[in-house]
Amino acid sequence: MVSSMRREREVGRLLLSLLLLAAWEAGSGQVRYSVPEEAKHGTFVGRIAQDLGLELAELVPRLFRLASKGRGDLLEVNLQNGILFVNSRIDREELCGRSAECSLHLEVIVDRPLQVFHVEVEVRDINDNAPVFPLAIKTIQFHESRLLDSRFPLEGASDADIGVNALLSYKLSTSDFFFLDIQTNEELSESLSLVLKKSLDREETSQVNLLLVATDGGKPELTGTVQLLIKVLDVNDNEPTFDQSIYKVQLMENIANGTLVVKVNASDADEGSNSEIVYSFSSDVPSTIQNKFKIDSSSGEIRTKGNLDYEETKYYEIQVIAYDKGAPSMSGHCKISVKLVDINDNTPEISITSLSLPIREDAPLGTVIALISVHDRDSGVNGKVTCSLTPHVPFKLVSTFRNYYSLVLDSALDRESVPSYGVVVTARDGGSPPLSATASVWVEVADVNDNAPxxxxxxxxxxxxxxxxxxxxxxxxxxxxxxxxxxxxxxxxxxxxxxxxxxxxxxxxxxxxxxxxxxxxxxxxxxxxxxxxxxxxxxxxxxxxxxxxxxxxxxxDENDNAPALLPGGAGELVPRSLGAGHVVAKVRAVDADSGYNAWLSYELLQPAAAAAGGARGPFRVGLYTGEISTTRALDEADAPRQRLLVLVKDHGEPALTATATVLLSLVESGLAPRASSRAPEGAAGAPTALLDVNVYLIVAICAVSSLLVLTLLLYVALRCAAPPGEGEGAGAAGKPALVCASAVGSWSCSQQRRQRVCSGEGPPKTDLMAFSPSLPQGPGSKEERQQPRESEHVAEVSLFIF
Missing domain, CATH: 2.60.40.60 (Cadherins)
Structure with a gap:
């Protein structure tokens, strides 16, 4: 009856656990399957592709794959039909021991785009383990003087299965002297006792053989047996009796080696050696307990031996026997129930699986970079873990499943600003004090072409x-x-x-x-x-x-162009009546260079009459104007033919020169003058005979009129014929002006204001300079310095002086 009540209680708790598990599964939002342990290879588990909403045709192109930490290849997916099947033997007891829940957590990963799914496969227990007793044959000594209802504790069987499959019932073979008593404590642990129901008489029965059978609740049932060999002893008829039949103790798992656990005490009503008691562990106590605890045979003190670990074993049951020294010896029994209390002595464990490294700097927000799983072996609050990231990084953690996280991109990346990130994941449990662990992942940022040179x-x-x-x-x-x-x-x-x-x-x-x-x-x-x-x-x-x-x-500009003389008339007729300071002729020259290289000066090389008598010649030339003027009043002593050699020189380095020969004819005041300038040195003009003064006057008037008309026509023609593309290239409008300075003057060149000068022989000059020297004029009379300078327009027409 007790066994039946116990079984009903176990079934009720099992149903409650299944209901809680089903409720959790409905709220988790994850795909969940179940498969029995020991299933054959190829056993159908579930249509995983269909349940995850994936098309069969995209499994291979999207690199569909499973990731299961530490589980080997127990399960596999057929990429042709999307079915999850058993790939190798699954032993629930090997995976989860006696844990009530046993599941395989799978991570399903597909690319393009990257998706991560969590699949939980419950491994259902089957009745594949029979109950096992610690010993196949157990010898028990009973004194013939034992009172009725005397008890001898028995070690029950153990079953590696769980739930109903591990729910054991016991049956004792038929006996006139003994029956089996089963009691269940608060921890649902069963205590088996062999109870004497009829007095023994060693002379009648010296030995009793019994068979104890343990049967589990699986389908089909499995059994385990132990043979009980009961020897009936004579003489010492009082057994030691403990103060308590069960001693309950709670220990912290970090308790020091040698710490007192409990002190048991037994008494014997006999006297003498029959009342002297020796304590020891029962022979049924497994080696795991003997490695963790020790008992003092005289005092009954039980102390720790070795380190206790809550994560390894949470609960210990120790059978203690007290023997007296009678002959034969009698014994009493008690149980020590040791419950360990968990402390926060395990740091969290972090595992990082990289997926998208390096990450492109133009990756969209939400891109999964790595998968992170954490685990803490402690229980309760001590095993509850929270994760955090290094501050000020463009990533965040997203919880995907229990203790599973995804490291995803949270803000835009710029490789040119930060080429890589050292991301530190910190896992901290809820213990007091809390324990933490860190793991780092180095995130390299891959470059994209987002910057122009x-x-x-x-x-x-x-x-x-x-x-x-x-x-x-x-x-x-x-x-x-x-x-x-x-x-x-x-x-x-x-x-x-x-x-x-x-x-x-x-x-x-x-x-x-x-x-x-x-x-x-x-x-x-x-x-x-x-x-x-x-x-x-x-x-x-x-x-x-x-x-x-x-x-x-x-x-x-470099000084690579010599001054070029402009052509003039054939000669100059100068009246002898002219006084000092009168302009009688002008030498005209241009230079294709610019600036100082185009700034011309004039010098008279062979003044007339200077070589003959050493006296001052009657003519001089303006230093910068080229105007030939009289230095004194002309007289009858002056030769009627004056030949002047004028040197034209620019200011370049080195300076370039040209010479002009000017022929002057001195005539009486009634005749008009006529001048001539010739370009090459040594070119002598043909003398003109003074046949008739009226003829010269007529010729001079016609020449001046014709030359003025031709000059005006030429000026209009050049203005109208300016090419429209003149502003392109070097002459484009809007170009800045150059301002130059030197020791001899300053001038400016503007691309907007150009003057054209045409010589008789070459193309139009398009880049003449306008300059104003800052130095004083050369030597000469006051009247020469007062002459108007012709720096504004270098190209001029010839004028005749009458």
Whole structure:
């Protein structure tokens, strides 16, 4: 009857556990299966692909796979039909021991996109373990003087199964002297006792043989037996009696070695040696208890021996026997119930499985980087673990299942700012004091091409002297790309365009790798003052990114053009009546260079009459105007033909020169003057005979009128014929003005204000300088210094003086 009540209680508790488990499963949101232990290979477990909402056709392309920590290959999935089946033998007792719950936790991982599912497979117990007694034959000594209802405790059988399969019932073979008594304590532990129901008489029966059978509640039932050999002893008829039949003790699992557990005390009503008691553990006590506890045979003190571990064994039952020294010896029995109390002595264990490393810097938020599982061997609050991450990292932990987390991306990444992260996961339990453990994972950020090459400044200005050697290095451009590897490999190229009638690539080139810019041909300041173009920098990413920089190359002038004389009339007729300071002729010259190189000065090399008498000549030339004027009043002593040699010199280094020969004819005051300037030195003008003064006057008037008309027509024609593309290339509108200074003066060159001068022989001059010297004029009279300077317009028409 007791056994029946106990079985009903066990069944009720088992049903309650199953209901709680079903309620938990309904709320967990995870796929759950069950499979019996010892199932054969290929046993169907569940249609896992269908239950997870996955198509069969995408299992292989998405790399469907199982991950089960420490479980080997017990279960497998058929990728053809998506069925989860048993792959190898599953032994529930090997996996979970006597734990009420036994499950295999599987992680199902699929890629593209990455998904992680948790599957729990319950391993159901089957009745595959028979009850086992500690000994096959147990010898028991009973004195013939034992009173009725005397008890002898028996060690029950153990069953490795759980639940109903481990629910044992006992049956004793038929005997006239003994029956079996079963009692259940608060811990649902059964105490078996052999009870004497009829007095023994050694002379009648010296030995009794009994068979104790243990049967579990499985289907089919399994049994275990032990043979009880009872020897009936004579003489000492009082057995030692303990103060308590059960001693209950609670111990902390970290108790020191040698600590007193309990002191048992037994008394014997006999006298003498029959009342002297010796304590010992029962012979049925397993070796695990003997390795953990020891008993003092004289005092009955039980002390710890070795370290106790709650995670290894939570509860101990120790059978203690007290023998007297009678002949034969009699014994009494008691049970020590030792319950261990858990302390927080186990730190959490962290396991990290990397999935998406390195992670691209453009990965979307929520990308799973790693799977993290934690485990704490302690129980209750001591085994409850919480996880946290290193602060200030762009990741977070997402709880996916009990003690399972996913490390996911929480904010945007930028490899150029932070190329990698050291992420530390800290697991802390709820004990007092709490214990913690850390594990780290190094997250590398993979580069994507999200940065275009950038120049230090949008515009670069360089200066190059004209007449450079072909292939000369002008400058080196450099663009920085903060990306990595191919995404940061920069190549340079010209942004092609037209410069006047020619392509830009005919002037300059850029090295694709180094960014060095070279001039492909000699540059001519007179042809091209400013070369402005763009250089493009592109990286090797996919798709490539790029940027441009504007390069302004100013071509600096060199003194490579000698002054050029402008043609004038055939000669000058100078009246002898002229006084000092009168302009009688003018030498006109231009220089194709710019600045100082185009600033001209005039010098009279062979003044008339100077060589003959050493006296002062009647003429001089303006230092910067080229005007020939009288230095004194002309008289009859002056030769009628004056030949003047004028040296025209620029201010370049070294200076370049040209000479002009001016022929003057001194005539009476009634005749008009006529001048001539000739370009090459030594070119003598043909003398004109003074046949008739009226003829000269008529010719002079016609010549002046014709020359004025031609000059006006030429000026209008040049203004109208200016090419529309003149602003391209070096002459583009909006170019900055150059301002230059030197010891001899200052001048400015503007791209907006240009003056054209046409000589009789060459193309129009397009880059003349307007300058105003800061130094005083050369030697001469006060009237010369007061003459108006013709620096505003270098190109002038010839004027005749009458």
């Amino acid at each position: 950038a120049f230090a400044q949008p515009e670069h200005t360089v200066f190059v002297r004209e007449n450079n050697a072909p292939g000369r290095h002008i400058c080196t451009l450099s663009a920085r790309d903060p990306d990595a590897q191919e995404n940061a490999r920069v190549s340079y190229s010209l942004v092609e365009r037209r410069v006047g009638e020619r392509a830009l690539s005919s002037y300059v080139s850029v090295h694709a790798e180094s960014g060095r810019v070279f001039a492909l041909q000699p540059l001519d300041h007179e042809e091209l003052e400013l070369l402005q173009f763009q250089v493009s920098a592109r990286d090797a990413g996919v798709p490539p990114l790029g940027s441009n920089v504007t390069l302004q190359v100013f071509v600096l």
